[in-house]
Amino acid sequence: MSQPVALNLAAVIVAVTEGQPRVLTVTGPDGRPAIPSGPLSDDDSTLERALRHWIRDQAGIEVGYVEQLYTFGDRDRGFTAGWRNVAVGYLALVHEAAPSPGAAWLDCYELLPWEDQRTGPPPSFDASIQPALAAWVSDDPDRANRVAAVFGDAPGFDGIRVLDRYELLYEAALVAESYADHGVAVPDDLPGSTAMLGDHRRIVATALGRLRGKLTYRPLVFELLPDEFTLLELQTTVEALAGVQLHKQNFRRLVERNRLVEGTGQRADSTGGRPAELFRFRPDVILERPRPGLGVPYR
Amino acid sequence: MSQPVALNLAAVIVAVTEGQPRVLTVTGPDGRPAIPSGPLSDDDSTLERALRHWIRDQAGIEVGYVEQLYTFGDRDRGFTAGWRNVAVGYLALVHEAAPSPGAAWLDCYELLPWEDQRTGPPPSFDASIQPALAAWVSDDPDRANRVAAVFGDAPGFDGIRVLDRYELLYEAALVAESYADHGVAVPDDLPGSTAMLGDHRRIVATALGRLRGKLTYRPLVFELLPDEFTLLELQTTVEALAGVQLHKQNFRRLVERNRLVEGTGQRADSTGGRPAELFRFRPDVILERPRPGLGVPYR
DNA sequence: CCCTTTATGCTCTATATGAGCATTACTAGA
DNA sequence: TCTAGTAATGCTCATATAGAGCATAAAGGG
Structure with a gap:
């Protein structure tokens, strides 16, 4: 009565570079881009550990923040005949778009242009x-x-x-x-818009939605930024993810009022215009405020 | 290298009666309460359909709103030796606490007293x-x-x-x-606090957290209420779920400003005090506002 | 020195939130 | 009938927050 279950862990690995959110993709069997996925190894005691495990092994990437998204198990998501193919989707954030063999960073908004x-x-x-x-x-x-x-x-x-x-x-x-x-x-x-293998674009859409939602009440952006950054870099990264433009002065006010960052006293050697102060994330904010984030509006 | 995967669909079925949120439980093998769970049948094309299927068959309950919560797959959540036991947890909301054979409604706050x-x-x-x-x-x-x-x-x-x-x-x-x-x-x-079978209390905690979160931006409460209700009933239900008390007049203002409900013109035959107007949910609100809900504060 | 560019400080307004006072409409009982 | 109790409902006020914009400062390049 019951097909055996083939369970995979699929990862939407996100980085923001040059003001563009990107996801790590590999080439699927039909040539279309696919998000990387790997097995649930018996050696790993939890699903998340298994995920980190194969990401490290396969892509050579050490991911920072990881969050489970959703489990996909429609009968027709068949990659292996005779099996029920189930994938547990994860969102993973990395600081920088490190290149890795066989993998490429694909612009999120090539996949979902209407989201930008x-x-x-x-x-x-x-x-x-x-x-x-x-x-x-x-x-x-x-x-x-x-x-x-x-x-x-x-x-x-x-x-x-x-x-x-x-x-x-x-x-x-x-x-x-x-x-x-x-x-x-x-x-x-x-x-x-660029299509992906199977239901992978759905999984990316799920990831982007979750990421946008959590931005507003958890300090996730800092998982995507270097240790030190200017407020404009922070704003640009948030805008890239949220897909909307923000009012500069109000954004600054928000960040400062919520005490999400602290100045380093250093200045960035600016790319043009007046030099900006460098800031770093203030981890203590997690302990001070129940829902520290940047309440992005979304109208 | 790989253990076979035993995949189950577990449901946290929630109702609110007499101002208390309750979850449907069955008796686990060790006598402790457990949340009901069932198989992923090959007949069902999606996970959610499979879930509704066995809930209908086993508990005789037709659930309304259903949402996937999280997939639990720690190695030690062993119910079947030699298998990797994975459960996809779901949140399901029902209008009324209908009794069902072999199942009982357990007060959420007996499981998690500190949440009230x-x-x-x-x-x-x-x-x-x-x-x-x-x-x-x-x-x-x-x-x-x-x-x-x-x-x-x-x-x-x-x-x-x-x-x-x-x-x-x-x-x-x-x-x-x-x-x-x-x-x-x-x-x-x-x-x-009442313990549950295995990691079931974790699953209930996940469900309550998700439900509380979504209350604020989706009109989920109405899945738990009868078609017509007074504003006090609405408020009491929200308070029961959120675990906090709300300011009556402000709550009313919020609900009316957001146009979540419409008056029926009828009055409730009151249980004491001035009779209240009966309201019903206004489904159009979903189309009018991007995030219709009752922005519960949570301080 | 002027122009462009970005950073940063500040103001003003509309709206939302939190708290409370006051009045109204019922029921139950003295 | 009068009185108390209980909710429902209407309204106000202070404060916080969000949205928009003006003004000035500090850099580099001609």
Whole structure:
């Protein structure tokens, strides 16, 4: 009655470089990018240890912060016939985009272009997705509410609902996986977003949503930054992840009021303009405030 | 090299009755309460469907809202020797505490008494846990920060950190599982909290934390209430889950400003005092506001 | 010395939150 | 009928926070 379970640990390994969030990818069997995944070894007493274990072995990367995301076990996520393929997805943050053999850093917003709202809706959204969604809605007006709810014209674009948006686009047949999953040829007039192996783009969407959510109440950004940074670097990193632009002075005020950082007294040899003070994360904040983070707005 | 994986779906089924949050439990092999769990059947295409399937079959309960929580796979969570026992934990909300054969509703705060701060710290906390924690801290002053961070003397008790608190108490050997997990006899001077089978209390703690967190930005409470309710019933239910008391007038203001409910024009035949208007959930709010919920404070 | 660029300090307003006072509409019982 | 008890409901006030913008400072390059 019961297929055996093949359990894998899949990792969305995130770094932010040059103001862009990136995920580590390997090349999947069909040539499409895939997130790395590895086995649950009997040697490791916990799932998280097993994850760190194979990431170290395979990619040579020592990840810092690790958090379990979600377990994916749909029957059709078949990589091994005769088995129920289950993956436990993890989010892992690393300080710098170290290159590793066979792996490449892929821009998050190549995978999910509509999530980058830093300079307003991205060109591909206005040009292709928006009209295609409008057409999809006109087929069934009840869909209008759902589109509005996640892409939010009036009420606002809620940064954390990354997965909801991906799933809506999937349902509206606006991502490559909508076709690939059913063995149908992918049309070539699709909005230009990079597809991934199997349900891996879903897993990345889950990761980005979780990361955005946690940013606001946990000091996760500092896992992605060097030890010392300027406030602009901090802001740029937050903006990169949140996908929205922030008001500089207000961001500074927020960070200082919440006592998330402390000045080092050092100045950064600036790239242009007045030199900025270098700051470092103040770990004690975790003990002082119940939910230390940067309350990113998301409208 | 690899043990076979035994995968189960475990459900924390929550209802709120008479102002108390309760979880559905069955009797475990050792007589201790356990949360119900069932198999991942090949007939079910998704994990969630499999979960609903066996809950319907076994408990005769049709659950409403269902959300995946976390996957537990520590090597020592052994129920079946020779297998890696993995459980995917789910949170499920039901409207009413329907009785079911072989199952019983257990008060959440019997399992986690320290989480009920509605009338201040509960007696058992001040009487036993607080002093025991103080002793534990005096063994190693570095622990003081950790205790303060989760039980929050100065900074505040953060409602969502349920799991952190349970894990701290586990480490401080203040819950029965600290002993049972190592096959040691449980001392009888432990603070009076009900233990569960294996890591089930951890799973319940995870569920309560998640539920508390989501309350603030998703209209989950209404999954636990009847179709029509008074604002006091709504408030009482929120307080029960959040474990804190709320200011009545401000709560009403919040609910009305956010347009979460609409009046029915009917009045409740009151149990005492002026009759209250009956309200119902306004589902459209999900489409109007990006994050509709009751921003519970948690200090 | 002027211009560009970024850092940093400060203000003003709208809104949200926390706390409390006051009044109203019922029930139960003297 | 009058009185007390219990909630419901309306309103105010102080404080905190978020959003937006003005102004000045400190660097480098022509």
